[in-house]
Amino acid sequence: MARKPGAVRHGPGPALMLGALGVVYGDIGTSPLYAFKEAVKAATAGGAAVPAAALGAVSLILWSLILIVSLKYAVLILRADNRGEGGIVAMLALLGARQARPGTWKAVLLVIGLVGAALLYGDGAITPAISVLSAIEGLKVDAPVLTPFVVPITLVILVALFAVQHKGVAVIGRVFGPVMLIWFVVLVLLAIPSILRAPEILGAVNPWRAVDFLAHAGWHVSFMMLGAAFLAVTGGEAMYADLGHFGAPAIRVAWFGLVLPALLIHYCGQGALLMADPSAIENPFYLLAPEWAHYPLVALATMATVIASQAVISGVYSLTQQSIQLGFMPTMRVVHTDQDERGQIYVPAVNWLLAAGTLTAVVVFESSDALAGAYGIAVSALMGITTLLAALIALRWGYNPILVFAANGFFLAIDALFFAANSVKLFEGGWFPLVLAAAVAFLMLTWMKGNHVLEAVRETMRQPEATFLARLASHPPVTLPGTAAFLTAATEGIPMALGRLVERSRCLHERILLITVIYEEAPVIPAEERAQVTLVAQGIRKAISKYTPGMERVVLRYGFMQTASIPEGLQCAVKSGLLPPEYLEDLTYFVGHEVVIPSARPGMALWRQGLFAFMKRNAERTGAHFCLPTRQIVEVGTEIEI
Template sequence: MSSSTPARNGLAALTIGALGVVYGDIGTSPLYALRECFSGPHAIAATPDNVLGVISLIFWSLIIVVTLKYVVLVLRADNRGEGGILALMALVAENRQHGQRGRWLVIGLGLFGAALFYGDGMITPAISVLSAVEGLKTATPLFDPYVVPITLLILIGLFVVQSHGTARVGISFGPVMCLWFVVLGVLGIVQAVQTPQVFAALWPVHAVRFFAENGWHGFIVLGAVFLCLTGGEALYADMGHFGARPIRLAWFGLVLPGIVLNYFGQGALLLAMPAAADNPFYLLAPGWALYPLVALSTLATVIASQAVISGVYSLTRQAVQLGYCPRVTVIHTSADEMGQIYIPSVNWGLLVAVLGLVVGFGSSSALAAAYGIAVTITMVITALLLLLLAHRVWNWPRAVCVLLIVPFLLIDLAFFGANALKIGQGGWFPLVAGAGVYILMTTWQRGRELLATRMHEGSLPLTAFLADVEDGSVLRVPGTAVFLTSDPDGVPHTLLHNLKHNKVLHERVVLLTVLVEEVPRVDEADRVRVDVIGNSFFRVAVRYGFMEEPDVPLALGLCRPYGLDLEPMDTTYFLGRETLISTTRPGMARWRERLFVNLSRNAARAMDFFRIPPNRVVELGTQIEL
């Protein structure tokens, strides 16, 4: 067996896994995208010209937005293997050409785009599974009362299995999605060859003529056309799970052909039978295949939800590490892949929101009005950040940036304008959800800055403290004490409290600061920096990337070559437990201070987050007024 065979096998497994995780969302859009154009709240008549115009719009949207923008270009914006809007934000923010104000603008854009992705993560599972189960009504109206209960049961099952891990879910779902895309293509081509004039939609003139003939109504329909693109952002967010090459192979090899053929098949059906506009997807199937197709569609839409769920996990971990979200419990579900994680609090919070949407909206058509606005804003922000990245980081000439990226931005803005018209019919929900997440993220980030300022104000300069220690008046006891501190220049409050109450210092004292860099991972050679302060005091800085999980005891083991050899059973970690009090002092609005206090109370314990053995920890409380 050649040495390249294992690599090929690994690539094939990753490609199949990507089908099961990355492409579920965009792969199930044929269930509802074309239907909403011709039977939704802003439906347009299914005349031959309109059908060819809409199919042409869908085809060229898939080619330009997904294929050229995301698969070809955005996947190049890989932050050391990681993707997603926060990874892109960090990549752009690293560049110092922006200045301080420009850097904060980049961070603000990235955070708002990330916040909106959470709104998308709530709607995608609800609309996908609902649209599949509604196929039962096509077979017989007797199922109508049971659509919502069946949908709720399926969604509960999906979120329950998340604890088994993205890799296992992706591998088991991958073959199902292979079958799904094959079925999409077969259903489409069988119908399309019976009405071959549908292939005239490949010519973009039909898309242009559609707007010329329908004017404002045609622009409104563009909001429904956009439904064929939902999932593009999840494609980028999940890059860290599978890599760019498997994602590209899956797109060109199976996903794009399958969904394009299906859309053309639905268009051919509407050309031959305009009355099929109520549900052109399910009417593609012969009568005997309807129930099996509903079952396969339901499986596929469950998988569609997986793309967004796993993307939300990745986004949350990045937000925690970059300091925009409180510490949460992150469970690694694979010993081999760093990207395979499960976050219980995010999982159950999403489930509650998704169930509420299903019950509140009741049908996929009602949810379609809420779907799209958050995704379009995120796509606009991605295009803006990509423009800055290409010009400032990749050093592309300005003219090249304008020619290659600005057209994508203009298309995204057109889709945003069309979807903005749906805000009053449900589009407000993802905006409200995104605004709420944005407030939480910015409040946490500002609150941490304020807390660090307050703690620094009350801290003792390290040089003055060391001068007092050197006179020998403080009793030193055997062992090593590690004090975690975010202020490397001051004396940690925990050290002063320990000295005040226990009247002793350990013979070796380590002042440890954990730093998170704006890169996904830090090389092991750059992990730690050790400074010998004197009098057996050491200052240690441990650096991590925003995709890494801190492990303080493991990192301290890397200090041995620098003359700091710690015996695990002779080392005590001192952690602070701050009691925060909201005050009228300048800093933040009182309501934001109270919100920050509540977020702090519910954050995961530092001991667990930094993987410090519980039996080696001493926690000392302190009260801080914000």
């Protein structure tokens, strides 16, 4: 899939590549802490000798990295960008699934996409837990007496990590890249001596080693081994999710130039160690290092896993913001921790819910071995969904269907195989991220369904412009000085807040703005294209000229990666000459405060209506969401039965 016109282009500069090391490759870069160990343990469960299992596991991991991460993500998926942005939400926007009508194939696609997005929340809870826990477990190598303290130390680190999120990661982020650069160099340095002692491990480059081992191991052992080996590619999905921050060139150069070679060499090093010393299976990563380096390596591994965890947490924040903008989630408080960086955000509600999930995972599973059973199933499902959506995007862009089905079908088959293998671990912990993902997906679908029902009721309550103007003419209101801005979700009809204000107070400001904010399917809308201003109806100035000089409808357009600010949007309208400057003088914002009342109306189950009403009550206030000055807001309450 070639890049489409209008896509954002990033050059592969050194700064971007260094940043990509810390943000994009933190997760997959720390997989050597546990992935190879789990793959060999799974392989030996059927009675295979450790050296043979090590050779088969290394071969399987190497070719998984080549096929899934290198070919599928780096070569194929990165091309399916939405004007430079990546990720599941960007894909859904690109396919236009947000406005899907119930019962259509796009509606099914929307559900699949939302499930994929929800899986990232499950992954976001597991990744920090298994990463940090596996790093701290290195203490047990030289000091088994510290074993009881591994979980408490992990919990302290994770609590501290989530507790400092509100401060932002701008300063810490500057060291992410250099630390991960050191990490990948250390991975190579640890492996080379081991490979020189057992060079026969290089035979793992032959994919037949993996195929032959799996073919003779029995289906159960093979599936367990595939599921464990998949841990080595978890984190590869970050390539696409972080596409907008670094661009495809920097991500590809960092991967093929450093990360992939370092991982291939390191996994060969761990395999060579087990071929020479099968007893090292308990922790081959740390046993690669000389004894004097164990504690420094624990410290470096802890820093690397914290970086990997931070990257995942920041990714969840970004996903949440995009989902809110596109209407998949209720509005929440989003704090910009760095005014100069669009992606530096903090979502308090998500932060502490994610913290609860992560800490629960550590307490419940207690070790990286146990957590390995919970890890992988969510990511494998997400990768399959990404492959499917990428195929649909390619078809939408007009690519040869035969080539699309051949390429994406091949990778989808691999995704399905790994998902099936990870499903074997469903009752060993795989249920944990799936339960989290199912809960998030259900809340997303409930929010969207509830808003659909709510908007249908609103439409019956809004007055048509002609009716409203006729009432103004027959019952002239008292004229108030200044400008009144009424927020409305619709681009037609009179906002309920305006109708109620005139009905109850018999007054109307001399200048009226009807403001609608629309989030487009594109990630960013330029400021010069922000505002569109039209008359509410033809001849409206004449109809109400003796009461008010004008009533304008203002539509403000934002991308799903942007934060909507109505004051900023109105300034854009003034700068573009669409509104006179005096409209922003003495401005009062009238915001509807809707209280949703569940009812027995068809369209949504009563208990689900109650859940939607609860979400609506606890959503961020409209004024705060659109950055309105609190001293200029007047809320007009309305009860709505849905």
